[in-house]
Amino acid sequence: MQLDLNVLLADGYKSPSQRARRVTEGWFAGQMYCPACPSPRLEQTRGSNPVVDFLCPDANRNRGGKK
Numbered sequence: 001m002q003l004d005l006n007v008l009l010a011d012g013y014k015s016p017s018q019r020a021r022r023v024t025e026g027w028f029a030g031q032m033y034c035p036a037c038p039s040p041r042l043e044q045t046r047g048s049n050p051v052v053d054f055l056c057p058d059a060n061r062n063r064g065g066k067k
Ligand SMILES: [Zn+2]
Pocket: 034, 035, 036, 037, 038, 039, 056, 057, 058, 059, 060
């Protein structure tokens, strides 16, 4: 697992808290994996929730029913 954060993600963010948040989100999206299925990645979502969530595209598809 890659532990160094990509500070380049914080470019354009002036607030230290915003920069930290952006870098952490980028690391999360790149390094986390789904706890519910073998999917190796999560997708970042910004719905109506002000808090950024990460969803597994596979698990989300499963929850949405068969299509
Ligand atoms: Zn999943």
